[in-house]
Amino acid sequence: MTASADGPGSAESTRAREHLANERTLLAWVRTAVALMGLGFVVARFGLFLRQLALERAAPPEPSHVSAAIGAALVAASVLITGVSTVRFFRARAQIERGRFEPEAFTEVLTVGITVVGGLALLGYLVATG
Amino acid sequence: MRTRDHLANVRTTLTWVRTGMILMGIGYAADKLATLDALHGVSNGVRTLGHPLGMTVVAGGVVIAGTALPRFLRARARIESDRFAPRVGTDLALVAALGVGALVLLVALAVVR
Numbered sequence: 001m002t003a004s005a006d007g008p009g010s011a012e013s014t015r016a017r018e019h020l021a022n023e024r025t026l027l028a029w030v031r032t033a034v035a036l037m038g039l040g041f042v043v044a045r046f047g048l049f050l051r052q053l054a055l056e057r058a059a060p061p062e063p064s065h066v067s068a069a070i071g072a073a074l075v076a077a078s079v080l081i082t083g084v085s086t087v088r089f090f091r092a093r094a095q096i097e098r099g100r101f102e103p104e105a106f107t108e109v110l111t112v113g114i115t116v117v118g119g120l121a122l123l124g125y126l127v128a129t130g
Numbered sequence: 131m132r133t134r135d136h137l138a139n140v141r142t143t144l145t146w147v148r149t150g151m152i153l154m155g156i157g158y159a160a161d162k163l164a165t166l167d168a169l170h171g172v173s174n175g176v177r178t179l180g181h182p183l184g185m186t187v188v189a190g191g192v193v194i195a196g197t198a199l200p201r202f203l204r205a206r207a208r209i210e211s212d213r214f215a216p217r218v219g220t221d222l223a224l225v226a227a228l229g230v231g232a233l234v235l236l237v238a239l240a241v242v243r
Contacts, residue, residue, distance in 0.1 A: 021137040028141040035151045042155055046162050053169050092137075101133040103206055108143055112199040115147055119154050119192035126161050126185050 018096045022089060029085035032111065036078040036118075043122065044071025063129065070121050077114045084110065135209045143202040149224075150195030157187030179238050190227060 047067025054061040084107050095101045164180025197220055208214045 018133045018137075021134045025137045025140050025144075028144040032144045032148050032151075035148050039151050039155045039158075043158060046159070050162060050165055050169070053166070057169055059169055096133060101136065103136040103210065105203060105206065108140065108202050109199065111144075111147060112195060112202075115150060115195040116192055119150070119188060119195060122154060122158060123185060123188050123192065126158070126181070126188060129165075 015096065018101070019093065022092050022096060025092075026085060026089040029089075029107075030082060033078040033082040033085075036081065036115070037075050039118075040071040040074025040078065042071075043074065044068045047071070066125050066128075070118065070125060073121075074118050077118065081107070081111055081114070132209060135214070136206065139202060139205045139209060142205075143198050146198035146201065147195050150191040150193075150198070153191030153194060154188050155191075157184045157189075157191060160184035160187060183234070183238065187231070190231075194224060 044067060047064040051061045051064035088104065088107050092101065160180055161184025164184065167180070201217075201220060204217075205214065
């Protein structure tokens with residue numbers, strides 16, 4: 001084995017780097033799902049908290065079921081995104097092994113769609129309660 | 131090389147989406163904290179500022195998450211055709227908006243107290 005056989009430009013090194021890049025991408029997906037989960041949790045719980053407080057102070061209560069529904073939907077979406085991206089990770093892994101990587105867009109379109117729709121629902125809720 | 135380019139493009143897209151999500155969370159918290167202040171009988175200055183500020187930040191988060199998709203698809207096509215060209219328009223707009231937002235927040239915090 002010569003020095004260049006496993007040097008930076010070799011096929012073996014490229015393969016390793018592609019797998020590591022695939023793994024980093026999966027972790028980025030997981031991080032995104034965790035962020036969405038956190039957002040959903042905050043939305044659901046904060047609405048509930050404000051409703052409780054309003055009731056204690058005999059003020060007009062917040063419609064907390066709306067925030068609870070948006071929050072739960074965001075948490076559910078984060079689970080879906082984790083699942084879909086994990087399937088994508090294993091497919092990309094097999095493609096790298098075969099040396100034929102196919103770029104996809106489904107999971108990205110799904111995630112941006114969910115985030116934008118969730119954000120618009122949140123905005124509508126804030127406008128309605130503000 | 132192409133494989134890693136595509137994977138890096140996905141990660142960059144996710145970072146944009148995450149940035150949008152964080153802004154949505156901050157905007158939501160700002161809006162609801164204004165409601166909390168109102169319930170506690172804090173001066174209505176905070177309340178009147180907190181709601182429009184919060185909604186603007188949430189709207190900004192939606193726009194940022196939304197722009198991530200055309201950016202992703204464009205970069206994806208350009209990586210495939212080996213003609214990747216960086217674009218800084220969205221990045222500059224985001225940084226400028228954040229700078230303005232930080233200044234507004236600073237002034238709001240100084241004035242409203």
